[in-house]
Amino acid sequence: MKRPCAFPFLLLALLGCGSAGQELHGVYAVTGTAHYSIQDIGHYSSQVSDTFRVSEGTVSELLLTDAAGRCFLLADVEGEAVVLRRGSSCTYPGDNGLTLTVTLERGTLSLSGGSGRFDMAGTVTATAWGRMYPGSFFQNATLTRVEP
Structure with a gap:
């Protein structure tokens, strides 16, 4: 017997109703700051202002994709996150001809009432001037649902 859904205090609390994470499907505005530390280039921060779609994944429970098609993040529901x-x-154009490819080591997304946190960290490879420069990154951002 399927258990009834209660009033959503946390969107993730509804995971017993439907497929895992289905309540999260939709479009979200993401804003925040990404910080990079790249060998031979230095420390660099940039504003994050993007739109992500959360949809059902095929090899993971959820798939997060950005509007420009540069980022494909696989995700799974674990407890309340x-x-x-x-x-x-993800691969992003940077300043002064840099291309930044970030690879996740960890990241979480948490929502309550249509808004929440979208934080991630890992390695970065900057490509510029015919060379590749390794480094690390972390992002602290908020997200707000803009479409169901």
Whole structure:
């Protein structure tokens, strides 16, 4: 027998109703700051302002994709959080001809009432001037649902 759904104090509390994470499906505005530390380039921070779609995954419970198609993050529901899978990556154009490819080591997404946190960290490879430069990154961001 399927248990009835209660009033959603946390969107994730509804996981017993439907497929895991289905309540999270939708489009979210993401804003925050990403910080990079890259060998031979230095420390670099940039504003994060993006739109992500959360949908059902095929090899994971959830798939997070950005509007520009540069980022595909696999994620699974674990308790009251969504945990991003290690090894997922995104590629972004940076300043002064840099291209940044970030690879996740850890990340979480948590929502309450249509808004929440979207934090992640891992390695970064900057490509510029015909060379690759290794480093690390972390992002602290908020997200707000803009479409169901």
